[in-house]
Amino acid sequence: MRERELALPALPQVAAPRVGLVKPSRVFRLARQAASALWSQKGKAFLMMLGTAVGIMLLTAVVGLSAGVEKRINEIMNTFGPTSMMLRAGGGQMMGMGGRASSGSTLKLDDVAAIRTRLADKAVVAAVIMGDDTPIKAGDQNGQTDVMACDPNFPQAFDWYVASGDPIDEDDERSMARVCVLGSTVAKNLFPDQDPVGQRLLVNKVQFTVKGVLASRGTNTMGFDMDDRLWIPLSTGMRRVFHVDSVRTIRINVRQAKDVTPVNDELTALMRERHRIHPGEDDDFTIRTPDFIAQRIRGMSRTTELVGGALAAVALIVGGVVLMNILLLTVSERVPEIGLKRALGAARRDIFAEFLAESVLVSLMGMAFGVLLGLVPVLVIPKLFPMMPMAVTWKTFAYAALFSSVVGLFFGVQPARRAAKLDPVEALR
Amino acid sequence: MIELRGLEKTYHTGGVDTPVLHGIDLTIEEGEFVALMGPSGTGKSTLMNILGCLDRATGGSYTLAGQDLTSLDDNQLSAIRNRRLGFVFQLFHLLPRVSVLQNVLLPFLYTDPYPSDAKERAVGLLRTVGLEDRMHFKPNALSGGQQQRVAIARALVNEPALLMADEPTGNLDSVASKEIMDIFDRIHAQGRTIIMVTHEPDIAAHASRVITLKDGRVASDVKRD
Secondary structure: OHHHHOOOOOOOOOOOOOOOOOOHHHHHHHHHHHHHHHHHOHHHHHHHHHHHHHHHHHHHHHHHHHHHHHHHHHHHHHHHOOOEEEEEEOOOOOOOOOOOOOOOOOOOHHHHHHHHHHOOOOEEEEEEEEEEEEEEEEOOEEEEEEEEEEOOOHHHHHOOOEEEEOOOOHHHHHOOOOEEEEOHHHHHHHOOOOOOOOOEEEEOOEEEEEEEEEOOOOEOOOOOEOOOEEEEEHHHHHHHHOOOOOOOEEEEEEOOHHHHHHHHHHHHHHHHHHOOOOOOOOOOEEEEOHHHHHHHHHHHHHHHHHHHHHHHHHHHHHHHHHHHHHHHHHHHHOHHHHHHHHHOOOOHHHHHHHHHHHHHHHHHHHHHHHHHHHHHHHHHHHHHOOOOOOOOOHHHHHHHHHHHHHHHHHHHHHHHHHHHHOOHHHHHO | OEEEEEEEEEEEEOOEEEEEEEEEEEEEOOOOEEEEEOOOOOOHHHHHHHHOOOOOOOEEEEEEOOEEOOOOOHHHHHHHHHHHEEEEOOOOOOOOOOOHHHHHHHHHHHOOOOOOOHHHHHHHHHHHOOOHHHOOOOHHHOOHHHHHHHHHHHHHOOOOOEEEEEOOOOOOOHHHHHHHHHHHHHHHHOOOEEEEEOOOHHHHOOOOEEEEEEOOEEEEEEEOO
16 A cells, blocks of 8 residues: 555646536536535525425425316316306306306296207207205105206216116106106115115105116215205106296206307307397306316416415525525635635536535425425315315426526525635635 | 746736736756745745646746646646645645545545545555544544644645645644654655745755745755755
């Protein structure tokens, strides 16, 4: 060993003028150097990453909400169907998806007939009246359920067919028959031990006979049990149960998704004409298309997303400025170190890279903490409040990585430049 | 090894020209141990900074090991410092947050490609200066003399053509100074070229050649055997 290190200096051939960027292997060494510098002043490093962490945390939550909303919309689209439209009585903007508080009794049976005639070759049209929480009774089993009075073509309109027994047919509709088709939950509740088909039950004290049981649809995305329903003929519902002469909703199921928009326009024109609504006056009806529903749901979360996004941006900028100032401070504290490294062969760009690496590393640490903290609400809130959609997607991580890197690079440039510009002779003094 | 021809350095501050070096001609052969002396303000430090590629001359030429360094840019001068030069400072200039071994390895941070035997070289040099058993210590756990020995190991780890020392014993007591100068003697005996700035004649006595500067010029140049 002694022989070796005491040998005459072999004069190494100094490489040709090195231009261009710092080599990758050296970048790795400089990054490790930066990490060791940060580790030696953990307190400062913590303050440097704090703003980024808060910003990325908010960003993660906002992206989680936004992704959850899109996921929810997708689920609803799958249930509602991309070809489904709803025409409801009453105009204006109603909050929420339920729309059970529909106003007006302006949708008459001749409106339904006119729409059906107009759209005969494009869509299935079914009118619906809904009676929420209507009392039902069979033997000694009591309960409440939503009663749906609907045209006999509802299986086509809703793409929902009986699993056992028979569907409600045109004869039932014509004769105002007191027959019903049960959702599977109702069937289970009222007739736990027997085949419901052919059994009798009371709906609002009117006696009905069960014709069939629908296939199960489970709960929808909002948590409602779609099978907790009972279907009766429309005419029976209007005259014998609800005593009304108007319908609440008209379901229009177009045959091709591309027809949704033209049918929407056609329906609007037709209804305005039929209801004699003058230009400039508001509709007395509302048409819901899949797009409309998607927009409505997005609208509900938009404010939260905007506020959260703005807060995230503020946190990232404030955090970046704090990071920059602390790093500027450490540059002035580490002047002798910079001078030493220059003497040992660091070029200006090496010093620049080292300090920029500190800034980026600290931002990436902030990102890691921010994502971890931000994932807590994203994962916990939907468990506590099923109505609040939140989801984790690749976007969560992509945005976090993007924005924290931008903060690190942008706010690290000035301190890194100041460090690189130091005159080695002055710095060593 | 080193050739200076008409080397000049003039500082421009606030529109005023302050000449510090007035045309220095100097040839230093390989294996010489040069002590650079002279009163304060005679340009010793300026000359050392130019020889150390930390500063640039404003006139004349500087050739090191056959390579003209006069017109190199920052990246090129940095490579020269990294490959050809070793520095020992009066204030040691060790990096306090990393171990003794990591301090010795510091120059390789800027060496491409990274030498595969870097660690062996560093450990070997620490053994030579008698600090192998301290290589995992932090510098502030060491005495001044020990710290300077670490700095010498660091200055030699890249096997420099030229070792530059700026008052290496200026901050040490006489016992530690003697230890350090013993090491310099050994380095000199192995044929490495050394240039050392010092104010102290008994330190300069270790050198094989004493150059005295006065008012930015070589006032005397004495070789010894």
